[in-house]
Amino acid sequence: MTDSLGFRKKFAVIAPSTNTSVQPEFDAMAPRGVTNHFGRISIPNDPIHNDDDFNQLMENIRNSMMETVDRVMTCEPDYLVMGMSSETFWDGLEGSQKLQQRVEQRSGVKVCMGSDASQQALKLYGARRLGVITPYMPVGDNQVRRFFEDCGFEIVRLKGLKCQSPVLIAHVSERELRDAIVEVNGPDVDAIIQVGTNLAMARLAGLAEFWLDKPVLAINTCIYWWALRQNGINDKVDGFGSLLLKH
Numbered sequence: 001m002t003d004s005l006g007f008r009k010k011f012a013v014i015a016p017s018t019n020t021s022v023q024p025e026f027d028a029m030a031p032r033g034v035t036n037h038f039g040r041i042s043i044p045n046d047p048i049h050n051d052d053d054f055n056q057l058m059e060n061i062r063n064s065m066m067e068t069v070d071r072v073m074t075c076e077p078d079y080l081v082m083g084m085s086s087e088t089f090w091d092g093l094e095g096s097q098k099l100q101q102r103v104e105q106r107s108g109v110k111v112c113m114g115s116d117a118s119q120q121a122l123k124l125y126g127a128r129r130l131g132v133i134t135p136y137m138p139v140g141d142n143q144v145r146r147f148f149e150d151c152g153f154e155i156v157r158l159k160g161l162k163c164q165s166p167v168l169i170a171h172v173s174e175r176e177l178r179d180a181i182v183e184v185n186g187p188d189v190d191a192i193i194q195v196g197t198n199l200a201m202a203r204l205a206g207l208a209e210f211w212l213d214k215p216v217l218a219i220n221t222c223i224y225w226w227a228l229r230q231n232g233i234n235d236k237v238d239g240f241g242s243l244l245l246k247h
Contacts, residue, residue, distance in 0.1 A: 008033030009231050012072040012107075015083035016041045016061060018166035021200040022083040025220045029202070029244065031235040034228070039072030041065050041084070045167045051139035057166060058140075061087055069107050080107045081227045085114030085195050085219050086136065089143045093150035110230065114219050117226035118193055119151045121243055125215045127191035129154045131184030135163040135172065135196040144195055157184040161199075169198035177201050181208050181216065191215040197223070206241030217243060 003010050008031070015022045017040040026036050043060040047053060061084065069080070080103065082088060088096055096115040103111045122130070130153050134141055141160040148155055159180045163169040177199065181192055192208070194201045197220055205218040221240045225247070228235065237244040 003035065006033065006035035008233060009079060010075070010077045011036050011079050011081050011227060012039060012075065012077035012109075013037065013081045013083045014039045014041055014065065014068045014072060015197065016043050016166060018043060018045050019084065019198045020167070020170045022197040022220055025200065025202045026081075026083065026224050029221070029224045029237050029240060031228070031233060031237065034233060036081075037072060037075050037077060038083075039068040041068045043166065045165050047165050048137060049164065051137050054137040054139050058086060058090070066106055069103060073107050073109075077109065079227065079231055080109050080111045081223060082111060082113045083197050083220075083223065085197050085223075086140055086143070088113040088115035089147040089195070091143070092146045096147060112223060112227040112230060114195065114197065114223050115147055117222040118195065118217070118219060119148070119153075120226055121217055121222045122153065122191055122193065122215075124243075124247055125191055127153070127215060129156050129188060129190045131156060131181075131186070131189040131192040132158040133161070133177070133180045133184060133192070133194040133199075133201075134158070135161045135169040135199050137162055156186065156189050159184050166198065169196060170200060172199055174204050177204055178208070181212075185212060189214070191217060193217045193219070193222075195219045202240050206239060209241045215243075216241065
């Protein structure tokens with residue numbers, strides 16, 4: 001017997017309690033027979049005005065993350081998806097790998113992280129020189145830069161939106177995101193990638209790809225694509241750009 005709705009795969013997803021973008025975007029990408037089951041990492045919606053505030057946000061996430069893993073695993077999922085990206089980039093490639101090992105040991109299942117999913121998608125396109133968009137403060141941007149450079153990429157331009165609270169990340173409009181795409185783009189950029197799972201950019205990235213004629217990758221699309229493909233689910237999903245539609 002298998003789960004009635006998740007008869008192909010049952011994904012556990014963990015995301016901060018303040019995140020309102022990753023759940024609807026993941027659900028919109030799910031093929032028939034794949035279900036998402038969310039565990040919320042309980043954090044306050046504290047203001048973020050500087051690097052110290054951002055570091056406190058990260059500490060809040062770390063303090064609650066493993067308890068959230070424990071709770072969501074009680075639904076007996078097949079696989080765990082980390083619907084938050086900042087922690088997955090922390091301390092570069094080595095830090096990302098260590099985090100994945102810790103979460104897999106805790107959960108007892110394989111884990112998909114935004115850092116790994118991003119580099120897998122970028123390598124698929126053969127991209128090396130990147131334009132990057134984040135919702136972070138400079139301390140977070142530096143961690144993203146370090147990770148991608150550890151993986152052999154060059155960041156040509158990076159736009160940190162410096163969102164003023166966790167909830168306000170999801171308030172960034174498509175117009176603002178469009179302007180950020182334009183700002184980090186250029187003939188010297190092979191691909192544009194957006195990180196920060198609470199930025200709702202999955203559909204816009206697909207549209208931007210069409211007009212710019214280059215890969216424009218939203219982190220939520222990368223994560224869900226990699227989770228599906230790692231589980232042998234090769235369905236093509238329309239509406240989110242070439243990654244899910246063609247790969």
